[in-house]
Amino acid sequence: MPEHYPLFYTFHFYFFGVIAIASAIAFVTRKSPVAAALWLVNTMFALSAEYVLLDAQFIGVMQVLVYAGAIMVVFLFVVMLLNLGHPSELAAARGTGWKLAAGLIGLGLLSEIMVILRAKLPQQLIVPRDFNEQQLAKLNAVGTIAQPLFKDYLLAFELTSVLLLVAIAGAVILGRGRAVGAR
Amino acid sequence: MLAESLALTAALFIVGVIGVLIHRNAIIIFMCVELMLTAVNLTFVAFSRFYGTAGQVFVVFVMTVSAAEAAVGLAIIIAIFRHRQTINLKDINLLKG
Numbered sequence: 001m002p003e004h005y006p007l008f009y010t011f012h013f014y015f016f017g018v019i020a021i022a023s024a025i026a027f028v029t030r031k032s033p034v035a036a037a038l039w040l041v042n043t044m045f046a047l048s049a050e051y052v053l054l055d056a057q058f059i060g061v062m063q064v065l066v067y068a069g070a071i072m073v074v075f076l077f078v079v080m081l082l083n084l085g086h087p088s089e090l091a092a093a094r095g096t097g098w099k100l101a102a103g104l105i106g107l108g109l110l111s112e113i114m115v116i117l118r119a120k121l122p123q124q125l126i127v128p129r130d131f132n133e134q135q136l137a138k139l140n141a142v143g144t145i146a147q148p149l150f151k152d153y154l155l156a157f158e159l160t161s162v163l164l165l166v167a168i169a170g171a172v173i174l175g176r177g178r179a180v181g182a183r
Numbered sequence: 184m185l186a187e188s189l190a191l192t193a194a195l196f197i198v199g200v201i202g203v204l205i206h207r208n209a210i211i212i213f214m215c216v217e218l219m220l221t222a223v224n225l226t227f228v229a230f231s232r233f234y235g236t237a238g239q240v241f242v243v244f245v246m247t248v249s250a251a252e253a254a255v256g257l258a259i260i261i262a263i264f265r266h267r268q269t270i271n272l273k274d275i276n277l278l279k280g
Contacts, residue, residue, distance in 0.1 A: 013184060019250035024195050024218060028202035033210050043195070047221055054188065059224075059242050065247050067221060071253045078257045079193045079210060082264050106197045113193040118188055125266045133244050135236050143234045145243060153240050160247045165211065167251035174258035 013053050020046035033079045037072055055132045058139040140178040188229030191237050195222035208271040213253075220249045 005013075020043050027039035051060035085090045135144045149157055195218060202215030224242045231238030264270050 021194050024198040027200050033208060036211050036214060040218060047225060050225060051228050054228050056228045056239050059228055059239050062246060068252060071250060074253055074257060077216060099205050102201045105200045109200060110193060110197050110280060117189055132232060132236060143237050148237050148240045160244060164251055167254050171254040171258040174262050
């Protein structure tokens with residue numbers, strides 16, 4: 001599918017892509033958990049821009065609210081609750097051998113994925129090029145997700161609510177600080 | 184744009200894998216897992232751009248699961264810290280405290 005995009009689009013796509021990868025690398029190389037979390041927030045913001053560029057506006061908003069907002073705040077909360085903000089005692093990253101091995105594994109995975117990227121995608125699955133724009137115009141940004149979510153995937157949606165309930169209960173029980181069953 | 188998105192996804196996922204492998208701080212490892220989940224989300228969105236919008240629904244599910252995972256995982260980290268006064272994975276090597 002040779003598609004042509006305006007330069008404006010392509011420029012922003014690559015711009016936010018480079019920001020995302022650069023902040024991800026900065027995130028992985030930080031030793032202080034607070035700095036790492038803030039770089040990860042930066043990655044999340046760049047990715048939400050990518051989502052908007054890929055016609056998923058609602059997902060972009062959710063990305064900022066849920067990931068950059070809620071989840072990362074919880075992480076920072078834990079870092080500060082446990083008073084772990086000092087990089088000196090947390091600098092215990094693994095040794096050079098481990099780093100080398102991690103780099104090699106990463107390279108192996110990357111080459112594997114690049115091989116898969118060259119595979120042919122099934123043509124009959126491809127929707128018309130303006131399919132998503134039509135959906136957006138017809139159902140608007142929330143409706144494109146809400147329609148399948150509450151029709152085709154209703155059971156999965158309901159099961160997700162059970163999952164969240166279990167997660168809340170588990171977090172409360174684990175965070176209570178006493179052995180389960182002890183009074 | 185599909186190939187570029189998938190390449191970006193691959194790069195982000197692998198940065199996450201490398202982070203899991205080189206760090207010993209449980210919280211940073213956890214954040215690397217979040218990065219990997221987000222990279223997978225980008226795959227879903229990229230494919231939904233070309234193969235229909237259903238992929239975006241799965242992103243919602245992945246976000247829910249990762250929020251639940253963050254809540255439970257951080258509770259576990261807090262419990263371990265209370266017990267051992269450390270979250271360095273080098274010092275946490277017993278199933279039974």
